[in-house]
Amino acid sequence: MKSRKIGIMGGTFNPIHYAHLLLAESAREQFGLDRVIFIPTGCSYLKQNDNIPSGDIRYQLVKLAIADNPYFTCSRIEIDREGNTYTIDTLKDLEKMYPGDELYFIMGADSLMMMDKWKDAQDIFNKCVILAAVRDDNELPDLDKRRIELTDKFKADIRFVQFKRMDISSTDIRNRLASGRSVKYMLPDDCVEFACLKNLYSTNFIDHKDDEDIKVYRKE
Numbered sequence: 001m002k003s004r005k006i007g008i009m010g011g012t013f014n015p016i017h018y019a020h021l022l023l024a025e026s027a028r029e030q031f032g033l034d035r036v037i038f039i040p041t042g043c044s045y046l047k048q049n050d051n052i053p054s055g056d057i058r059y060q061l062v063k064l065a066i067a068d069n070p071y072f073t074c075s076r077i078e079i080d081r082e083g084n085t086y087t088i089d090t091l092k093d094l095e096k097m098y099p100g101d102e103l104y105f106i107m108g109a110d111s112l113m114m115m116d117k118w119k120d121a122q123d124i125f126n127k128c129v130i131l132a133a134v135r136d137d138n139e140l141p142d143l144d145k146r147r148i149e150l151t152d153k154f155k156a157d158i159r160f161v162q163f164k165r166m167d168i169s170s171t172d173i174r175n176r177l178a179s180g181r182s183v184k185y186m187l188p189d190d191c192v193e194f195a196c197l198k199n200l201y202s203t204n205f206i207d208h209k210d211d212e213d214i215k216v217y218r219k220e
């Protein structure tokens with residue numbers, strides 16, 4: 001059987017927004033991916049001090065955001081895994097779930113700068129192709145230098161995704177929501193309603209623990 005190309009769009013998604021979606025769709029189209037799996041992080045050891053909504057809530061928001069794209073799915077494997085989230089563990093799980101298929105990890109190119117410090121970086125580069133989106137063409141020379149360094153050191157396969165720059169960030173969305181400003185056109189309407197409805201990112205942040213909570217709050 002012909003191997004499939006599986007895109008992995010990992011992220012804290014706090015919250016998911018249009019740049020995440022466009023990045024995944026651009027990668028899918030340019031590299032002929034058969035599907036893209038969005039994987040919200042579980043416990044992010046680098047963001048432990050951030051006030052991050054539960055995995056269930058971020059998963060629910062991702063599901064709303066990707067609902068109209070038949071190539072996109074969302075997985076709970078990281079939020080259901082105990083302990084800190086590491087990409088290498090996710091790749092091992094996906095290898096078991098999709099034997100013989102090719103894995104493509106999609107990310108912003110900024111992550112290339114630190115990726116060699118990620119847990120078991122060599123194994124990560126062995127197991128997947130990296131698809132990195134360049135936000136600013138002026139950064140391309142530095143990023144290409146970095147690509148070559150990682151290729152030489154880890155035999156990494158890193159390819160750049162052509163990506164229309166979108167100045168949307170989760171941080172900006174959170175700040176806007178906290179100060180009551182509009183986030184319309186930054187993320188799908190269904191997500192806007194969901195986030196505003198429950199004041200997810202207001203100063204009175206409430207951490208909803210599970211899907212049952214979500215169902216209750218969505219009815220209000």
Ligand code: NAP
Pocket residue numbers: 009010011012013014019020023041044046085086087088106107108109110111117118119133135166167168169170
């Ligand atoms: P995030 O903040 O939600 O962002 C998700 C991805 O979207 C990132 O690659 C980010 O790239 C990109 N992105 C966000 N806004 C963008 C924009 N306007 N234009 C283009 N790209 C944009 O998630 P994250 O916390 O960075 O985590 C990303 C993934 O890396 C997750 O799967 C996480 O588990 C993994 N990770 C793994 C380790 C490890 O295994 N040790 C360590 C750190 C992260 P930028 O990075 O360029 O912002």
